[in-house]
Amino acid sequence: MNEEGTRVRLSQEGSDEAFTELIDAYQTHVYNLCYRMLGDAQAAEDAAQETFLRAYENLHRYDDRRPFGTWLLSIAAHYCIDRLRRRKFSFTSTDEDPGQDSLDLPDPDAPSPEIETIHREQREQMQLMLNRLNAVDRAAIVLRYWQDASEAEIAETLGLTVSAVKSRLHRARRELADHWQEAQPRTSAARSPHESLAL
Numbered sequence: 001m002n003e004e005g006t007r008v009r010l011s012q013e014g015s016d017e018a019f020t021e022l023i024d025a026y027q028t029h030v031y032n033l034c035y036r037m038l039g040d041a042q043a044a045e046d047a048a049q050e051t052f053l054r055a056y057e058n059l060h061r062y063d064d065r066r067p068f069g070t071w072l073l074s075i076a077a078h079y080c081i082d083r084l085r086r087r088k089f090s091f092t093s094t095d096e097d098p099g100q101d102s103l104d105l106p107d108p109d110a111p112s113p114e115i116e117t118i119h120r121e122q123r124e125q126m127q128l129m130l131n132r133l134n135a136v137d138r139a140a141i142v143l144r145y146w147q148d149a150s151e152a153e154i155a156e157t158l159g160l161t162v163s164a165v166k167s168r169l170h171r172a173r174r175e176l177a178d179h180w181q182e183a184q185p186r187t188s189a190a191r192s193p194h195e196s197l198a199l
Contacts, residue, residue: 008068012059019059023052026069029147030076036142037080037135039127047083051076066156073147074157077139084135129179137172140165 004025010018030051035044054075055062062071130138139158143149149157155165 004068005064008059008062008064011056012062019056022068026072027052029069030072032146033073033076033142034080036127036130036146037077037138038083039131043083047076047080050079054079070153070157073143073149074159077143077157081135081139084138125180125183129176129183132179133172133175136160137168137175140168141172141176144169 004022007018007022011022027048031044031048034047034051035041038044038047051072055072058075062068130141133141136158140154143154143157144151151162151165151169154160154169155162158165160168
């Protein structure tokens, strides 16, 4: 049994220390998924906490034949999908990227403020476009481009077939590209939506 498997087993036996180590290992992945799904830092933090609470309460249901990270991200994705369905579509954005300090010291090698402003605006625009996607399509896109999950991993996480994931990714990419083109000035040399998925 690997180190993670040992932590899971100890957590199932009631070790809070082992579960805290699992939280430490996955909190950034879970938060980033929730942030890209919900588009709001505070909502993402709340969703991440709820994810870990639900995981703790359901550890006895975890099937150790399945990767623990996939199981955990599945809980997070389904929680966010439920929240999005309850509130329908939201067009919120944030002023800063998750994990970025609100006060940065100047860096002589850093891009110019103008470039940073453009990148921030593009991140905000991408988040707005993500917010317009169907909740499950959004989850598939976030898992693919921000969590670097394979189509098979996305299928397992969201409880879909691989062909359904391929279809959803194709439709979501096309929809994002359409939204991106609508938002760009005709003379703009802005980056493509595929390039901006990495922002």
